Structures are given as C-alpha cells and as structure tokens.
Amino acid sequence: DVKVTQSSRYLVKRTGEKVFLECVQDMDHENMFWYRQDPGLGLRLIYFSYDVKMKEKGDIPEGYSVSREKKERFSLILESASTNQTSMYLCASIPSGLVTTYIYFGEGSWLTVV
Amino acid sequence: AQSVAQPEDQVNVAEGNPLTVKCTYSVSGNPYLFWYVQYPNRGLQFLLKYITGDNLVKGSYGFEAEFNKSQTSFHLKKPSALVSDSALYFCAVRPQSGGYNKLIFGAGTRLAVHP
Numbered sequence: 699d700v701k702v703t704q705s706s707r708y709l710v711k712r713t714g715e716k717v718f719l720e721c722v723q724d725m726d727h728e729n730m731f732w733y734r735q736d737p738g739l740g741l742r743l744i745y746f747s748y749d750v751k752m753k754e755k756g757d758i759p760e761g762y763s764v765s766r767e768k769k770e771r772f773s774l775i776l777e778s779a780s781t782n783q784t785s786m787y788l789c790a791s792i793p794s795g796l797v798t799t800y801i802y803f804g805e806g807s808w809l810t811v812v
Numbered sequence: 813a814q815s816v817a818q819p820e821d822q823v824n825v826a827e828g829n830p831l832t833v834k835c836t837y838s839v840s841g842n843p844y845l846f847w848y849v850q851y852p853n854r855g856l857q858f859l860l861k862y863i864t865g866d867n868l869v870k871g872s873y874g875f876e877a878e879f880n881k882s883q884t885s886f887h888l889k890k891p892s893a894l895v896s897d898s899a900l901y902f903c904a905v906r907p908q909s910g911g912y913n914k915l916i917f918g919a920g921t922r923l924a925v926h927p
Contacts, residue, residue, distance in 0.1 A: 702855070738821070740902060740919040741856075788855055800846055801915065803855035 701725070704789050704804040711811050717776040719807050721789030728794040730772035731756075731801070732764065735786040744787075747772055748794070779811045814839045816905050818918035825893045825925050833888040833921045835903030845886040846904040847877055850920075856902060862886060873897070893925045 702723045711717050723730065729748050733741040733756075743756030745764040753764050761783060765773045772791075776783055789804040817836045825831045837843065844863050848856040860871025867879045877888045886903060903918040 704855075707853075738919055740816075741917040743915075790856075800848075800858040800861060801856075803848075803857070805855045806853070808853075 702789055702791055702802050702804040704787075704807045706807050707805065708808045709810070711776075711779050711809065713780060713811055715776075715779050715811075717779050717809065717811075719774040719776075719787055719789075719809070721772045721774070721804055722770050723772075723789075723791040723802070724770065725791070725793070725802075726769065727791035727802075728769070729792045730766065731790040731792075732762075732772065732774045733788040733790065734758065735788055735806070741788065744774065776809075779809075781811050783809065784811045785809060814905075814907065814916055816903055816916050816918040818901075818903055818921045820921050821919075822922045822924060825923070827895050827925055827927050828892050831890050831893045831897070831923065831925070833901050833903075833923060835886045835888065835918055837884050837886065837903075837905045837916075839884075839905050839907050839916070841908050842881075843908060844906040845877075845879060846906070847871065847875070847886075847888050848902045848904060849873075850900040850902065852899075859888070859901075893923075895925045895927055898923055898925045 705720045731746040732744045742758050744762050747753045747766040763775045787807045790801045792801045815838045846861045847859040850856050860869050862869045862879045870876045875890050900920050902920050906915045
C-alpha cells in the first residue's frame, strides 16, 4: 500500500515562529502536494511539486514556502507563523502519467498558532 | 471559474435508510470525478471515481455515485446507511486539461447517520 506519512500530527507554535511540516511518501511518486483544510472551505492547494527541486504555487501560497530536496520528501515551511495559519494541513502524492488515478493523502497535521 | 459545489453542509439520515450526498461541478470539457471520505482526525480516503463509461460507479463500503452530464452532477449514494458511515465527504473534480494542480475540491458535506 502507498503510504504518505506526516510525522507531526499535532503542533502548537507561537506567533512568529518558523514551522516545518514534513511529509514522506514511499511509492516513488513524482508529484506531491500540500493542502490546507478549513471548515466550510474544503481543501485549498498551497504548493505542489512535480519533481525534485521543482515547485509551483497553488491557490493560497502567501505565507508559505516549500522544499523538495529528495523525491520522497516534501516540506511545508511557515516562515513566520501567524494565528490565521491555524489549520489542518494535508500532504498528498500521485504518480505521473496516470491521469485517472486518485491522490493519496497523509493523515494530516493539526497546527495551532497562539 | 471552475468550481465544485456541495450544497449541503450536513446530511442527516437514519440507519438503514438510503442516503444521498450531492455534488455539482462547473468545469469545461469532460472532467474526471472523485469522492473522498474523511473520518475524524484522519486524512482523506478514496471512495470511487468516474472516468468514462457507465454513469453509475460503484466504490468502497457499498457506496455508489451517479454521473449526470446534462446536470453536471455526481451525487454519492448508498442504499442503506450505517452509523459507521458518519464522516466528512468531499467531491473532487479534475479537468482533463491541465496538470494535477487542477484537482478541485468541494467544501465537504458532513454525513450523520443516527441509530
């Protein structure tokens, strides 16, 4: 089974702190994503990456950056956390070339910024 | 603009009754359509997809969905609801053109199945 692992499930950080959310997938997928989930808003795409060191902005990239140094790992970085970044963050991956397949999601990271 | 609408924030159903969770979309061309389920404090799990062919698609846990091109809808259904079906359900659409970043999610519908 494909496994997408988000190592931090629950985090509490202070305003202004730098926050790293890590995601690792074990199926050699080229494409990885970071979504943010908020009640009533569904999932909104923050950033995605289609290859090592390649990244593209999603719908809500402001206040976030990403890093993909290795194929299996995709990190989301909050340079200076703010309270409006309190949310559930979901990492996902999908292989290239299979346009009809579905996205595999991690279990989510709950971030609270105080 | 391309979008997915799930018009109901919450659907309440008695156990054993049929359930429907609605989804409509506004996407150019012939999209690929998906349903995902999210249980409390978990990530999203794939339920079913429509790519082409038969308009009635069967998926996991006894769920099915009906694709209606004229109404641009993809409603999720189950003939007999279980209390364990209570969860948050997301409809998602991927236009045939564009990259993977074009996967568009609805806002989600919370399904509550009462004993």
